[in-house]
Amino acid sequence: MNEYALNLAGYPAYLYDLPELEAHIRAVRAALPDTELFYAAKANPDAEILRTLAPHVDGIEVSSGGELAHVRETLPDIRIAFGGPGKTPDELHLAQTLNVDRIHMESPRELSHIAGPASVLLRANLPLNTPNAALTMSGPFGMDEDALNECARRIAETTHIDLRGVHAHLASGLDAPAMLDLAGQIADWALPWLEAQGVDDPELNIGGGMAVDYADPDALFDWADYGQKLPASPTIRIEPGRAITAYHGWYVTDVLDVKTTRGETYVILRGGTHHLRTPVTKGHNQPFKVLTTTGPESPATLVGQLCTPKDVFARNVPVPPLAPGDIIAFTMAGAYAWNISHHDFLMHPKPDFHYLTGEGCHTSART
């Protein structure tokens, strides 16, 4: 990465390493011989990333009509699962036009807008135990037992809707043992319930949320352990996003100014958290590498160009002596980074996007 990052035409820029991403998804795929693997597009729907992942996944999970249209256009033949709360009648209609494989129903109201033949999973909001989760997806997501029973009753009265199973994305930031424990709890509730509804060959979509540790980039989710311990039946489907793409994107930028104010050193970088919002939303220091210099380290706070004290990439982190023109690459910027950021705030220029490929590096226009 370094040699390319140092020779980019301009900063800031996103740099994605497609061969390494492909090696990663191959390894994840190999670790999950008996499990269906969908990629959650909302983590990063970049078309080059989707095309890199497509040969190695069973499908893509989308969470809006916009993602659905984009994924279908990018990958005309891929299987798609469509989830997310508050689906509009138009979006549910689009799901049928664009040949969605599974629709995850979030409410009885959504069910009432399914007009044509559809295979659905019901999203369950189960009061399960998820210690150590970074986020728990309770509240508005999915349905409690009463609403699930109501949906099952309505489906039984139709001929065009096929109930295939249960979807449960209940927490994020869990390691492999915690994910396995959660999968067991979901199966213990869902399998008897599906049997009671007369569902043959039930499917369990147990969601995404596999942990990514920004404080310890080497602590990878243990896919091998997870894959070995997941049961071969019933059909289990997962839909991770962050743990697939986080590691293969960088936000590379240069130092504009260095100043010490009331004893604190600030390094002001071109761009800001309107391009890489991840450290603000997650409340962490974004990991980074200084590419152009080394030397004795002292603490500094890395900020961007925005006129808000929240524009902080990393606070009080050790850095070598930095000067304008030095180049810094923020790592782990491949998921929930550019696409969750508020790009237009302050109207600074947008980053370029560069893609490492087997043949070198190519660049797409600013988006």
Ligand SMILES: *Cc1c(COP(=O)(O)O)cnc(C)c1O
């Ligand atoms: C966001 C989301 C995912 C992906 O979660 P990650 O933490 O990126 O793995 C999967 N399924 C659903 C329903 C989601 O909302």
